[in-house]
Amino acid sequence: MKSEERVWREAGLRRAVLAGDERAWRAWYDEAFQGLFNYVHWRCGGLRDLTDEIVQETWLTAVRRMRSFDPWHGSFKNWLRGIAANLLRNYWRQPHHANGRLLANHPMAPPLDSAIVQREQAQRIAQALARLPERQEEVLRAKYLDGRSVAEIAEEWGETPKAVESLLTRARQAFREAYQPDE
């Protein structure tokens, strides 16, 4: 969809939703739900319970703050991802989450030791992703979540494939370093 066409469509949907049109909201929701879920699932390192919680909070925040969404500044999909990223950042900032132990005691967590280890690894992945600079997180997302090639990313961002490849290398390295557990 062309950028201008996308802006006008989303501006119309926004107006309809603000007027309380449930059908417009449903259409928009259905269109964006899976993409947001995949993004949050990826950012949560595959932790399903955390993913569900963040996805739910993201949508509720979106519908409550619809007035602040500006289609001229960015797409609805990116706006939702921004909300989800903020929620995750806040989540990991809380001390009892940052130590990586609380979710192991979560009522939804499986009681087996192997499951607990698995969850801790997933938490570390999620926390490592949350620590990355925005640009590095974006290039990893474009490459591994959206499945785009380096050439496609370079074309979309208006950069050379070499620059994107370099950024991707730095992002991978930063991710590995962020993943290392604190001593």
Add this chain to the structure above:
Amino acid sequence: MNDLPPLEPDPLTQWLAVSNSPKADVDGLRQSVLRRTTGVLRRRRWLRRGAVVIALSACYLAGAATMRMLPPPPTVLTVVVEKSGAPVPPAANDEALPRETEPRAVALEWNALDHPETKVESYRRAGDRYLAESNDVQAAVRCYKQMLDAGTEKDWTISPDDSWLLMALKEARQKENLDAKRI
């Protein structure tokens, strides 16, 4: 070699596994979040309608209060003016009935000439009839003048039964008389 601890799996490999994991079953979450967000929209719509109703009610009450504070409009007095020639329905006790049997103004005037002993009363009644029947002021003045000329000072006293014209003529006659006495 077998005693070496196992290598920790590469975090990037784990993360790629997460990002490439098969689509999770999200229908339950999708429906649940949709219900909650639709509920928010619905509440917002009702709140907006409620606000409109409250605003309209406030306008109505403000208007009613303003009207109550204003002074009451002046009472309209209805004045019915009966034309002299207008037909009057006959009534058993109506005083007008005997008057119908009275002689006409011209006859009364002739009667005053024929019977000098009652001419004061005859001229007065003739003047009244001229005024009442045909609003003939000139003829009424003539009769009243004859009456005042023929009468005494007692007849010049203004009475409540007198017509407006006779009252004016009596007052003028009294003034003339007073002025004459002064000279």
